[in-house]
Amino acid sequence: MYGGRRLCNILENVARQHRQPYRVAMAAPSARAGSLRPVTRDDLRASVEELRRTADPVAGLFGPDSLMWRVNRSTLVYVLGITQAALMDVAHPVIANGIADHSRLFTDPHARAHQTYSMITTLVFGDRDAVVRTSRALFARHEKVRGQARADEGVYREGAGYAANEGNVLLWVHATMWWVRLQTWQAVTGPMPAEDKERFYQETCRLADCFGLPRDLLPADHDAWDAYVRNGPDGVLSDSDDARRIMAFLRRSIPAPARAHLLAFNSVVLPDAARTVLDLPPLNARTRRRYRRVLRLLRLAHRLLPGPLGELPPYRTAVARIEGREPDAVTRAVGRVLAGRAA
Template identity: 30%
Template sequence: MDRFEPDDTALAGPNAIPPDIAALVDETDAPARGFFGPDSVMWTVSRERALLFNGVATILLQLAHPQVAAGVAEHSDFEADPLGRFRRTFELVHAVIFGDIQTAVEAALTVRAIHAGVTGTRDETVGSFAVGDRYAAVDPELLLWVHATLIAQSLAAYETYVTTLSETAREAYYRDCTVFGQLFGVSAAQYPETLADFTDYFERTVTEDLAVGTRGDDLRRALFRQGRVLKPLYAILGVGPLPDPVRTAYGLPWTARRQRAFDAWTALAGTVVPSLPGRLRYVPAYRRACARIQRRERDA
């Protein structure tokens, strides 16, 4: 694959709103509802706490990309506080999804500013990525892959623990996701055209680009170490949703017994989750967003 050369002028200044974000803002007609709103499939899927059941698998998929692992290892506190980093990431993600326009834009710009400083040179060869290759968090291919893991695992978790979406709803969710990704710097043209095309891209990346080196495995160990009380759950819930090549790359065992445990868990949780009251089932950001919209539309 071509090597990305980062552009240090990607952000013109701390308060700059890039033209691509400005264009998305211009397309919105209800700022209080944000970029998506209560009627969107994005809200329907993203409000579910059950998506967090696939959170560890999402992280492992991201770190299985050697360039992502290098950036995370050298430019974050992941090894010292992996769960804290996960929490902070999803606070920003939820701000973009459920926030009003101003909140969403501020969160997107915060992420872009963080990414702009994440650059470096590889110090180990892993897969097709050699010592001396440069990496950068603003590399469009890396941004796309990180977002792809969120799309794939969110859909998988929703359809495992909540309900199956129609093909129309799945495509609508994917279209919403391309808007979400554009806010973080992925161009619309970079996304595969349809969800089926996206699935092909995802499977191709798993096969051709993912490889776990020292950095990736160290980060995986840090994640499992901090969650040592939950390690049995990590070994099932974190590993179960992974494609076989990724399990193999990490050296994570997956036996028939573990598959049976995973199947039993998903069957049980898939029965319980849809019956939970909203205060337990939905993330707080969604509930706050609904209250905000009701209040603003009542006062308008």
């Protein structure tokens, strides 16, 4: 059990982490096929050392006062964010290739969803050792994802090799993963001040270490990050055959009564570059009406859902861990369900 002094030490350590600058040098990442940059084991090793140096042993990369925890603790933001991040991934032809060739999305979508849930929530809410283990496992899993492009898509040529552990590919996954969550959180709770958006972006840079991403590949600040995601990497996004196949599967996965409204919500939240590639509903009056209906329901649910349902179990477990207590029974039960384990 952690007493009051231990809790204060943890919180002070976390506060120091968030006062440190995490700015990097590059303002507009290039993702041209001719500028491929493999992410190597040496890159991962350096990143893991940075994680070990800066993360708190108990709180992990962040902590109760971080914007990362504030945004990602919401169950609603997680559910919508994971869907939106998947859509953004599909718009990148290399990622769509990799999903089609290597993922369990089509054969065991529930197992893939549980695996993704465990990975993301561990990186955000796990203690230092769990974050390091997950980062290494993530790199090892990506290292096996290699193949050849089956057609000319965007700047990628048919027959060209692809790899998941490539800097520009990982950058798109990383950048969009947290961007969509910030957009959805703001839609549900209200706009975030500019200084907080900058702070949130700088916190996401710590998660780049979990991918082994070199810091000089990252956008320099929030505005550069926002522009990168909204505009898409230069010449890369494409409605490839794999993307269309995956999109059709994802559409079918949405319950029919909610399908049109959720697609409309995503069409408004996601950037123009991705909307066009993914063939999401056009931004007309009908789409905006559906978006507003979904948003009203989300805001109501956000206000009314009790803590064990409205907040992700890994967040509540992390708070309990820092306070030196066990999470409550409801949190444990919901956590087992979301992680794909029998209650």
